[in-house]
Amino acid sequence: MVVCVFSGRTEDSGVVSTANYRARELGVHSGMPIATAKKRLHGADSVIIRMEHEKYEAVSERIMQLVRERADAMEQTGIDETFIDLSVSCRGDYRAALRTAEDIKEAIRHEEGLTCSIGIGRSKVVAKLCSDMAKPGGLKVAEPESTEAFLAPLPVSRLYGVGPKTVAVLDGLGIKTIGDLASANPLELEERLGKKFSAYLMAASKGLDDEPVREGVGPTQFSRIVTLKRDTRDSDEAMAQLKNGVGYLHGRLAATNMSFKTISAVGILTDLSIRTRSRTLESPVNDISSIDQNARELFVELGNAVDKDFLRVGIRVSGLVGRKEQQSLSEFVQQR
DNA sequence: ACAAGCGACGC
């Protein structure tokens, strides 16, 4: 079975990394300690602040290690989120899985003084949903026999991968709950949402997605985006404000010992639509001048192509290669 | 099979 672990956060000891426009109106800016920000906000709604990532990364790594030690396989999917597989060690015994989950909670509490939410189910989509329902700091198990009944009354938006657009499409088909989805006409779904996604939805509605817990998935791209001081479509101005971004990307590549094959200029226009120009190089590189020069040229192209100014601009490097490939045994066997 | 561009989703 699959377990989804979500760690709690050390918000009070971090600093604000991003603050939305409402927060800025209230005198909250990035770099400010979270505790100070909270005082200024005194509980104002519609205000979003986020903790600076770097402050949490070390904690996150230690937490993930605690979890990994107790799992058959693990796939980290975010700074505070990870899936583990306990199929082998627990052999379908959900009480054994529950004990492991409690052990994980205790270890994280003891070692880091943090809480976490844990969900247990027969697939990723169920484990994830359970952990969402367990927040904050709880533990929820969906046993296989009762999974379908448990899911049926919930709105489709609770399923991972179902956002506003999909909700609207499903609503148009008269599908509101996961139970509706389970009894939907597959052909109708396929017509509106495509074969692959429909198949996922049908399976997920019964709590049976076949997504494996994959070991050793690393990043496949890095990007840096900045909000411009003023709207423009001028490439020199874009690159000037992306100077630090170029250095940042170079640093990430160096730190992870990776090179990129594809680089993109990204522009978010004043209407919030996104436009990109990219090129794939002959061979992977990771030097700073390759980033700078290619991005510069791509921004000239992009600036000439758009009919509105940029609000935000960014550079993305993808097609990352380098770092030793650590593949799972099953993948290794599959290739033979 | 790969390249490019776009869109949806989620943290």
Add this chain to the structure above:
DNA sequence: CCAGCTTCGCTTGT
């Protein structure tokens, strides 16, 4: 208009 970052799928073109 929640900022910034990431992943994945679809479509079109070569």
